[in-house]
Amino acid sequence: MAPDITDLPHPDRTDLRLTDVLFALSDPERLAIVRQLADxxxxxxxxxxSDPSTPKSTKSHLMKVLREAGVIRNExxxxxxxxxLRQDDLEARFPGLIGSVLGASVDR
Amino acid sequence: MAPDITDLPHPDRTDLRLTDVLFALSDPERLAIVRQLADxxxxxxxxxxSDPSTPKSTKSHLMKVLREAGVIRNExxxxxxxxxLRQDDLEARFPGLIGSVLGASVDR
DNA sequence: CAATTGGTTCGATATTTTTCGAACCATAAG
DNA sequence: CTTATGGTTCGAAAAATATCGAACCAATTG
Known part of the structure; x- marks a missing residue:
């Protein structure tokens, strides 16, 4: 049977690509999501x-970009x-990266 | 007189925006440039x-994105x-970030 | 079972980014 | 001054991303 739509694909830790991760984090809205998940x-x-009236399809797409880059898990x-947040996987693959991103002061 | 075209604008250290820096670094070609400048x-x-036959206007544009994000200086x-590479400015504004990016293994 | 809630996916459109040739500019060399 | 070199800028076209409504799906609630 076909894989259930409810479990979405996540890249393996070893397959994470730096440029994909950086791209996923390079959008302010996505970065804000990541900051929330840091806790x-x-x-x-x-x-x-940031805008509560954003359609759910847009929100879902933001999550998809983060998930496909391996930044977040969505279960x-x-x-x-x-x-x-896939903090352990990110740390294992790109030591120090996610910590420095989370540690950076928020843009004005 | 108007500012000479030969000195291009560079953002001040304090004006660097994390998402802009991450975006600039999220392209494989631009990241490869940054790695060369790390030395x-x-x-x-x-x-x-990577492709030596790339037109110079394209190369110039890659540099522009890196420069406007504050990642490189172009004099x-x-x-x-x-x-x-504006390593000191990046380190001051986003401690650990550029080091972790440069330290990360190259994508396959 | 029906309705509600919380979410994904698809397809179309809008927006952003990239690419590249042509025109242009400044410096160095002849 | 002329030419060559190394580069920026502009504008148009191509490609990649984002946005959003509609359709759909699964689990919970009534």
Whole structure:
């Protein structure tokens, strides 16, 4: 049977590409999502965008870019989704990178 | 008199924006340029792209993106240009970032 | 089972970024 | 002064990304 739509593909730790990760982090909205997840996993419904009226399809697309780059994990939880930062995988593949990004002061 | 075309604008250290820097570094060709400059300044003519037949206008545009993000400095030197990585400024503004990027293994 | 909630996917359109030739500019060399 | 070299800028076209509504799907609730 075909893979259930509810479990989305995640790249393996060893397959993470630096340029893809940097690109995913280079958008302010996506970076803000990552900052929220730095404090721990979050249900997607509790992960808010700067503009709360953003359509859900747009939000879903932002998550897709982050997920496909290997920055976040997106798993089914109940009827929603649980988002988490792949901090260990990122640290293993690109030591120091995610820490410096999270540590950087927020842009004005 | 109008500013000479030969000295290009560079953002001040304090004005560097994380997302712009990450975006500039997120392109494989631009990242390769940055890696070359990690060993020290280089004349632009000696800074080679993966495809040597790339038009000079394209090469110039790659440098523009890096310069406007504050990643590199581009100064007149003789009849050419001297390129350098703004390592100190990057380190001051985003501690650890450029080091982790340069330290990361090259993508396959 | 029906309705609601929370989310993905698809397709079209808008926006951004890239590419590249042509024109142009400044310096150095003849 | 003329030519060659090394580069920027402009404008148009191509390619990549983002946005968003509609359709759809799965789990929970009534």
């Amino acid at each position: 721990g996993p979050l249900e997607m419904a509790q992960c808010h965008l 089914t939880l109940g009827r929603g989704r649980r988002l988490s | 020290g300044p280089l004349e632009m003519a000696q800074c080679h792209l 007149t030197l003789g009849r050419g240009r001297r390129l350098s």
